[in-house]
Amino acid sequence: xxxxxxxxxxxxxxxxxxxxxxxxxxxxxxxxxxxxxxxxxxxxxxxxxxxxxxxxxxxxxxxxxxxxxxxxxxxxxxxxxxxxxxxxxxxxxxxxxxxxxxxxxxxxxxxxxxxxxxxxxxxxxxxxxxxxxxxxxxxxxxxxxxxxxxxxxxxxxxxxxxxxxxxxxxxxxxxxxxxxxxxxxxxxxxxxxxxxxxxxxxxxxxxxxxxxxxxxxxxxxxxxxxxxxxxxxxxxxxxxxxxxxxxxxxxxxxxxxxxxxxxxxxxxxxxxxxxxxxxxxxxxxxxxxxxxxxxxxxxxxxxxxxxxxxxxxxxxxxxxxxxxxxxxxxxxxxxxxxxxxxxxxxxxxxxxxxxxxxxxxxxxxxxxxxxxxxxxxxxxxxxxxxxxxxxxxxxx
Amino acid sequence: xxxxxxxxxxxxxxxxxxxxxxxxxxxxxxxxxxxxxxxxxxxxxxxxxxxxxxxxxxxxxxxxxxxxxxxxxxxxxxxxxxxxxxxxxxxxxxxxxxxxxxxxxxxxxxxxxxxxxxxxxxxxxxxxxxxxxxxxxxxxxxxxxxxxxxxxxxxxxxxxxxxxxxxxxxxxxxxxxxxxxxxxxxxxxxxxxxxxxxxxxxxxxxxxxxxxxxxxxxxxxxx
Numbered sequence: 001x002x003x004x005x006x007x008x009x010x011x012x013x014x015x016x017x018x019x020x021x022x023x024x025x026x027x028x029x030x031x032x033x034x035x036x037x038x039x040x041x042x043x044x045x046x047x048x049x050x051x052x053x054x055x056x057x058x059x060x061x062x063x064x065x066x067x068x069x070x071x072x073x074x075x076x077x078x079x080x081x082x083x084x085x086x087x088x089x090x091x092x093x094x095x096x097x098x099x100x101x102x103x104x105x106x107x108x109x110x111x112x113x114x115x116x117x118x119x120x121x122x123x124x125x126x127x128x129x130x131x132x133x134x135x136x137x138x139x140x141x142x143x144x145x146x147x148x149x150x151x152x153x154x155x156x157x158x159x160x161x162x163x164x165x166x167x168x169x170x171x172x173x174x175x176x177x178x179x180x181x182x183x184x185x186x187x188x189x190x191x192x193x194x195x196x197x198x199x200x201x202x203x204x205x206x207x208x209x210x211x212x213x214x215x216x217x218x219x220x221x222x223x224x225x226x227x228x229x230x231x232x233x234x235x236x237x238x239x240x241x242x243x244x245x246x247x248x249x250x251x252x253x254x255x256x257x258x259x260x261x262x263x264x265x266x267x268x269x270x271x272x273x274x275x276x277x278x279x280x281x282x283x284x285x286x287x288x289x290x291x292x293x294x295x296x297x298x299x300x301x302x303x304x305x306x307x308x309x310x311x312x313x314x315x316x317x318x319x320x321x322x323x324x325x326x327x328x329x330x331x332x333x334x335x336x337x338x339x340x341x342x343x344x345x346x347x348x349x350x351x352x353x354x355x356x357x358x359x360x361x362x363x364x365x366x367x368x369x370x371x372x373x374x375x376x377x378x379x380x381x382x383x384x385x386x387x388x389x390x391x392x393x394x395x396x
Numbered sequence: 397x398x399x400x401x402x403x404x405x406x407x408x409x410x411x412x413x414x415x416x417x418x419x420x421x422x423x424x425x426x427x428x429x430x431x432x433x434x435x436x437x438x439x440x441x442x443x444x445x446x447x448x449x450x451x452x453x454x455x456x457x458x459x460x461x462x463x464x465x466x467x468x469x470x471x472x473x474x475x476x477x478x479x480x481x482x483x484x485x486x487x488x489x490x491x492x493x494x495x496x497x498x499x500x501x502x503x504x505x506x507x508x509x510x511x512x513x514x515x516x517x518x519x520x521x522x523x524x525x526x527x528x529x530x531x532x533x534x535x536x537x538x539x540x541x542x543x544x545x546x547x548x549x550x551x552x553x554x555x556x557x558x559x560x561x562x563x564x565x566x567x568x569x570x571x572x573x574x575x576x577x578x579x580x581x582x583x584x585x586x587x588x589x590x591x592x593x594x595x596x597x598x599x600x601x602x603x604x605x606x607x608x609x610x611x612x613x614x615x616x617x618x619x
Contacts, residue, residue, distance in 0.1 A: 005508050005509040006509075008505075012507075015499065019493075019494035345490075346490035346491075347507055348451075349449075349451055349490060350484065350490070350504060350507065350553075351478035351479030351504065351508070352507035353472060353476070353508055354475075
């Protein structure tokens, strides 16, 4: 292209591409996608890994009922997997009493308007470094604090109410809706906490139906009492059960049974020292004890190892597809140049330098490859900016 | 012949694998002269013009334009000389289909950095288009206009570089008789205004009247 006219090549090449824009758009789209997909998977996996690793690394120990360690971690850290086996509350109490560890209960089974209700204690906010953007922390039974994402997406603020979602429409004896008072909204944290509704674990137990409040049974007609066993009465449906905790009815809310048996889905354990941590890991060794203690970071490593193997396989497959796309593209260019043979002959007859003609041949290929690479790069850039937000938005 | 627009001497050319050979012992075209070359189809008229323009290279013999021995130049130099000094009007016009008429006329300036595209060149192209009566077509592509209009665009392209020699290969072949006369008249006018020598290949006897000289290629080969 030494004797070619670069400006002329751009002009003629541009005109040719403009005439062939449909074909060019197709080629650019195909190549950009071939470049984007493997990169997007790599970037995506890296972002998810960073996101998950950061939270798991910040959580020293997690105790839960025997089962899948990974599901336990997902429930305790990211509030997913609501159907994990439940852990009796007493286990956490015993750990705290015997070792002096701080035990933060997690009860993440129910939802309110599509967002996970996390029953916990105020220690959780301190542990995660969460602060309030507005309002106050929950102060009594039936109160809740919203994650920033929940508040934004539902348009709710302190003083509003949110109702827990019934889990089973036809199970009238089971989970029933509780209208919770929103006392505050958390500041954004860029984590799963933004997408959760936090309440005291006792409030979660009310939603579960273990605790409840109702009209005073003693004032009801005897016909309303179906069965009596000590202080426990089985009442029929004529007794009004409160669906919201208010200053007027809070005294009527009570628990049935031993609180030590009440369910948690997991509990975060913060041992006072490394020695206690090691003792706890030995005492609640997964596979042997009635409750399992796991290091979330270690459990996540197993997941990452699987994800990376899968990622490598997918990226290799997409790489192969991309190579095929390039070959097809090469064929398209070759056919295109064959169709342009007359045009190149005209230019040669006119006296166009061979460099100009070679430049015109190259222009289309370079344009398509460069534009595709640019588009893929911009898309990857946008993805890497958007991914952390998306991970939080989708409550990963 | 000093100052001749074109001189051919002892020219022999044969396409690879063909027995027929074009032989021209001597042909001189003076500067500004208008020469018509006739002959039956297949006698080598187009080949002669391509040799004269340096598109083809003879087996032996000389092709000289002005002081430049064209047949001795390498391909790149022949292309550069052709672009700068020779205006070509091809039988099929050889317009680039995706360019509009203006860009087709300015094509010699788009393909080589040896010919800078200046405002003066653009004005000249506009002026040529106006003289050829195609100003209204400048934004249109060859596919949108008639054969006669394409021929005029090809003519403007041949003249825009102000060549000293114009080679026209049956440029009226696809036109009706009235447009043939108009096209050749335009060719004569423009070539005379530019002071360029004109060599036109044709097999249409009615078009010979405006030429200074007429040669039959078979006779030229025999001489």
